[in-house]
Amino acid sequence: MKKNKRIGMLVDELTSNPCKLFDSKHFCEKFDIAKSSLSEDLAIAGEMFEETGTGRIESISGVGGGIRYIPGISKEGIRELQAEMIEALSDESRDLGGGYLYTSDIMFNGSLVERMARIFVQKFYGLGANYVVTVETKGIPLAAQVAFMLNVPLVVIRREAKYSEGSTVSINYFSGSSDRIQKMSIAKRAVEPGTKAIVIDDYMRGGGSLKGIEEILHEFDVEVVGMGVAMVAVKPEKKRVENYIPILYIEGNKEGEKKTKFSANEEL
Amino acid sequence: MKKNKRIGMLVDELTSNPCKLFDSKHFCEKFDIAKSSLSEDLAIAGEMFEETGTGRIESISGVGGGIRYIPGISKEGIRELQAEMIEALSDESRDLGGGYLYTSDIMFNGSLVERMARIFVQKFYGLGANYVVTVETKGIPLAAQVAFMLNVPLVVIRREAKYSEGSTVSINYFSGSSDRIQKMSIAKRAVEPGTKAIVIDDYMRGGGSLKGIEEILHEFDVEVVGMGVAMVAVKPEKKRVENYIPILYIEGNKEGEKKTKFSANEEL
Numbered sequence: 001m002k003k004n005k006r007i008g009m010l011v012d013e014l015t016s017n018p019c020k021l022f023d024s025k026h027f028c029e030k031f032d033i034a035k036s037s038l039s040e041d042l043a044i045a046g047e048m049f050e051e052t053g054t055g056r057i058e059s060i061s062g063v064g065g066g067i068r069y070i071p072g073i074s075k076e077g078i079r080e081l082q083a084e085m086i087e088a089l090s091d092e093s094r095d096l097g098g099g100y101l102y103t104s105d106i107m108f109n110g111s112l113v114e115r116m117a118r119i120f121v122q123k124f125y126g127l128g129a130n131y132v133v134t135v136e137t138k139g140i141p142l143a144a145q146v147a148f149m150l151n152v153p154l155v156v157i158r159r160e161a162k163y164s165e166g167s168t169v170s171i172n173y174f175s176g177s178s179d180r181i182q183k184m185s186i187a188k189r190a191v192e193p194g195t196k197a198i199v200i201d202d203y204m205r206g207g208g209s210l211k212g213i214e215e216i217l218h219e220f221d222v223e224v225v226g227m228g229v230a231m232v233a234v235k236p237e238k239k240r241v242e243n244y245i246p247i248l249y250i251e252g253n254k255e256g257e258k259k260t261k262f263s264a265n266e267e268l
Numbered sequence: 269m270k271k272n273k274r275i276g277m278l279v280d281e282l283t284s285n286p287c288k289l290f291d292s293k294h295f296c297e298k299f300d301i302a303k304s305s306l307s308e309d310l311a312i313a314g315e316m317f318e319e320t321g322t323g324r325i326e327s328i329s330g331v332g333g334g335i336r337y338i339p340g341i342s343k344e345g346i347r348e349l350q351a352e353m354i355e356a357l358s359d360e361s362r363d364l365g366g367g368y369l370y371t372s373d374i375m376f377n378g379s380l381v382e383r384m385a386r387i388f389v390q391k392f393y394g395l396g397a398n399y400v401v402t403v404e405t406k407g408i409p410l411a412a413q414v415a416f417m418l419n420v421p422l423v424v425i426r427r428e429a430k431y432s433e434g435s436t437v438s439i440n441y442f443s444g445s446s447d448r449i450q451k452m453s454i455a456k457r458a459v460e461p462g463t464k465a466i467v468i469d470d471y472m473r474g475g476g477s478l479k480g481i482e483e484i485l486h487e488f489d490v491e492v493v494g495m496g497v498a499m500v501a502v503k504p505e506k507k508r509v510e511n512y513i514p515i516l517y518i519e520g521n522k523e524g525e526k527k528t529k530f531s532a533n534e535e536l
Contacts, residue, residue: 007272008279008316015283016322017379048276054284100432102457108424110416111285136405137424138432144409145416148378156376156405164368164406189370 173212441480
């Protein structure tokens with residue numbers, strides 16, 4: 001096989017299997033090449049990812065080592081994504097009144113979600129998370145994409161305990177957004193005690209829902225090592241959780257305030 | 269830029285943006301090459317995709333034309349996926365009794381979901397669907413992946429009308445799986461009349477839920493042009509919908525029947 005095509009095939013297989021550790025033997029046998037040629041190919045692919053900012057290749061030497069592709073996104077890519085999201089959100093017909101905004105189409109747009117996921121993967125890779133956790137429903141596509149890219153299972157916390165989830169543990173928590181007590185429920189089979197999780201959600205106002213997720217995971221001795229949220233309300237300033245990473249900020253999305261304003265998290 | 273690296277970059281950008289139509293100018297300018305060189309590069313990438321079965325490149329000539337990558341999966345890839353799923357499902361501790369099986373981890377496994385999605389994209393590309401539709405919750409990651417790969421919006425039908433969905437239309441339908449009347453609700457903003465949809469779900473027994481989706485979409489004059497379901501129960505033989513494509517069949521997952529059996533849809 002020609003070197004050109006080999007590089008294409010290498011990039012295709014690595015990017016289709018993000019964070020999967022490949023034994024270098026796998027590619028040497030597949031391409032029928034020596035380890036030194038594979039190293040050259042990997043160097044070219046790695047350079048390419050670095051130039052475009054779309055990720056990087058990690059090489060782990062020794063027994064149990066191998067090659068792994070970690071998805072990424074360039075700073076320009078992040079700014080472009082944020083601008084696209086802000087433009088889409090600025091359509092005034094989204095304002096449903098009572099502080100509610102129609103955002104389902106944003107959270108269900110595959111291209112936006114794929115790029116949002118790259119931001120969180122870039123941030124959270126290396127924290128050694130065993131799961132990506134979200135609470136149904138709107139954050140599921142984003143959380144699923146982050147989990148896929150980090151090559152760890154997705155765990156979806158349900159609003160109601162379902163029989164098809166087997167034994168569950170439930171908690172009640174106060175949601176400031178809906179101004180009432182809500183319930184969440186997690187399947188006992190879904191998580192192992194003593195593990196680490198990244199929490200992903202579509203929206204946060206006061207952080208009650210994310211706090212609830214932290215608490216329910218705490219019941220299983222699961223530590224939250226990172227939190228990523230697509231859109232975070234500027235007010236209230238004091239949130240019930242810390243160390244969350246927003247992609248966008250939302251301001252003034254409340255009764256009586258005239259127009260909702262959106263701004264990019266420029267620290268990304 | 270060297271041809272090697274260029275091919276890698278081309279494959280990376282095409283596969284990260286499935287079914288997106290790129291103007292060939294985009295690549296000519298990015299790589300600073302003539303159209304004839306791009307054609308050569310595309311031929312190499314296309315050959316590579318064909319050899320691995322991971323997709324194909326479509327070239328549309330003329331005004332408004334361009335280049336598009338359509339994800340795919342080889343026959344061996346499908347058989348491998350089905351075997352992996354069957355092995356995972358055969359764990360007897362999944363049997364929750366009453367005909368219920370714990371399958372959340374399968375439907376929330378990113379690698380399995382990505383490959384299942386490729387099967388449906390390969391089947392349904394060309395039907396001109398404007399949306400991929402599912403009903404919450406377990407099928408969302410799969411439906412989101414299919415929608416991303418087809419480059420169309422995902423629409424999630426909710427069990428309860430939510431205020432954050434704006435105006436909604438709801439229907440009641442009979443679900444054989446849960447043996448009761450259930451409700452589903454769709455945001456009016458989510459779909460346009462006179463369009464086409466592909467329906468994706470994680471599980472089907474009698475097809476009541478899929479029939480419900482068909483009916484609620486019918487209210488909006490949206491035609492269902494394809495249905496893909498991860499797991500379909502063999503019994504009852506008579507389903508309430510037609511023309512669905514299963515990845516696996518499940519047999520005997522009912523009270524009194526001893527062991528659940530799984531088999532691959534060999535027509536894929």
